[in-house]
Amino acid sequence: MSDQDHKIPRTVPIQSATFSNPINAEIRRAAATGIYDIRGGGAKRRVPHFDDLLFLGASVSRYPLEGYRERCDTSVTLGTRFAKNPIQLDIPITIAGMSFGALSAQAKEALGRGASLAGTSTTTGDGGMTPEERGHSTKLVYQYLPSRYGMNPDDLRKADAIEVVVGQGAKPGGGGMLLGQKISDRVAEMRTLPKGIDQRSACRHPDWTGPDDLEIKILELREITGWRVPIYVKVGATRPYYDTALAV
Template structure:
């Protein structure tokens, strides 16, 4: 059939959907983004993978809550003179060497592999200066991170990459990872370009392989086994350091209850807005419960058990400033986990090396190409020439500044609400802007002055 062999000419460079003006009549289900997504899958033959976090804008958020600071009915603390303490202790009265955090902030688990060694160094330095912790993430304890971070949380994951009894003893806290907020119920992904010689060696993997981590622990499966596994890790760490369980927010009430009953010193959960270096995009957008909606559930589970003081609640997922953190604490968290925010403070998204962003087909502010291993600013890469672009000292200064600013913001809300300790903030210091957030968090609606809504009469 001669006719069918004629090939149509195809332009070599296809413009992106964003290059075309948006006309209102082209809205609906088949938006330019939905069309582009299908074209990409039709080319790839698999689901899309990318870094960063969900880009959904319709999740309920901490922005739907406001503080109701002091007036005549409450007395505020003097902003520049009166103390407002920030220390949080995990495992107090439970283990020999509790984890003392000078601020209610912890740097979330991000692996060496996902991050460059310079990023790990910078985070360690900044956290040490601020008296807070960093976390190894998957892939083992990098000696440089242990060197620079004075309070190091060691993740115990299904893959057990790089796990040794010696590193367990070097840790300041163990975090048993069950799932993560960005992709609950699935394992990590580290694409081949990031599996460098050093990463492959630490994880015992073939160099350059697309690593897919398991999502289930090899030797324990559920809540019944957890106390036995906990006893093993307590034995391995001489009952000295706290142990937490981390789960992505899904059935939060039940998960927190089971973990606390299992005997952990802290429960960590991260909501659906949590970050990742590589995840299926479809899962980022459609799995898990948003952070603000899950905090109240988690706190309620601990209160119902009478363990709210004893077992600490650490919450992460999309926390970007002191307001988010203070609201999260007011809803029941003892400390917040931040990952993406400190990565951005390192230099992520900064408009440097703009040509390299363009080569990745993106712009500095839209970039979510952590998964490629070609990070233009040297954070989520293992390529030496890119890693060198991140100066650890300078980056540590930026992260320290950001952590200081965030701490001041948390204190600002606490003082203005008349609280001498940031963890004295509670739900009574908040009001909800929407019915939805009021129902989710139990925080009263603005403008109702605590009145029972009219519909309750029917």
């Protein structure tokens, strides 16, 4: 590129990754009509794909794998310190919790089957555990949520692990809502709430406010499950430095 090219002023604004032309058009439409969708806005950047998984090859500090003497092992074991039955995963990729209500019973069953075939775990999410999900998941993690929707001690004991939810990437510290049009008879019965009414999930747990209380709650969960299963704490990335320090 010549020096003359550098002197040409930019006449076209740089396209924003966050506020793209379609996003701006939707904002203008909603402002003009007063009608907007209650829905997720999507990611503000490109979402990682399976093709983005990085496999480290040979280098000066690492010899290539010797096929006859060692193998590429992707297995992960969780809960070896306190759980009598640690959870064994064939791959370090799990299916995150999605609520029954947002997903149908058939979708829950499909996720359980797929995760089992892949040798990993799936997670219940808000709304409780369904027989379809438990029956088709070899490794099922039970989410312990602020809303307590579908919370059942018997189902808690059926899980292979427990996940205490503090926050998540979709709504860290902000709670959530399941639209009334998704509240069927079965969903309403499991959540003990009216059918057809928007159901809001709380953003914080009612019985602990910090790491000291949370430690007591985890001990209670260990006792109710007989110290059999691992217990995780799921934290949305908000203040990673301080959250990690408190967790430690």
